[in-house]
Amino acid sequence: MEAPATFMEQPAIFVERTLAIIKPDAIDQSAAILRFIEDHGFAILQQRRLHMTPEQCSDFYAEHYGKMFFPSLVSFMSSGPIIAMVLAKENSILEWRDLLGPTSSHRARETHPESLRAIYGTDDQRNAVHGSDSQKGAEREIRFFFPDAVVEPISSGDQATDYLVKNVMPVLTNGFVELCKVKPEDPLTWIADWLMANNPNKPQVQEPVA
């Protein structure tokens, strides 16, 4: 016997988060860089503008401690405001690194002229933008700038499907059935109101006894 048709395709969601920074040398170009980020399909989950102290910069770039360029890197990164962001997209760590281009802006202009560092960077150090280089790095860096952020990975694949099937689809399906019966002129507002009225998780307020 044929399996009954499901009401809706079950979604498969694969999301990865990365930390991006617009560095002090490119802060005046932040509107264009933010547009570039959104045009490339990244969701900006969190965003904050801040001015780091030299101590915070030393902590953030601790892996480079002892290198020749470390003192000037700390002084550059603490020279003005930055924008730190959590970006989300499938394969976001690699994809964002690709869009940045090589570390040196000079080299980026030679080999990756379309990259952000080629367009907005100046030299080997003032290279406009940063991106985490691994999953572990992304977790550490996201925690560094957004300590209150949820740190466990965003649900993906089967885990996300299970969550939606268990917690969202049954109520949503009932709502859609009602929606199809009523066929209102503005279906989105109608379904939003219906969900507010039929949310099984809404707090039950007891009427005061007269």
Ligand SMILES: Nc1ncnc2c1ncn2[C@@H]1O[C@H](COP(=O)(O)OP(=O)(O)OP(=O)(O)O)[C@@H](O)[C@H]1O
């Ligand atoms: N040779 C260098 N001279 C001056 N500054 C440098 C040099 N190499 C790296 N830097 C600075 O230190 C930062 C961190 O260097 P790293 O090798 O981690 O490069 P990256 O991973 O491409 O950059 P980021 O970590 O900022 O995304 C660079 O982005 C750049 O600002």
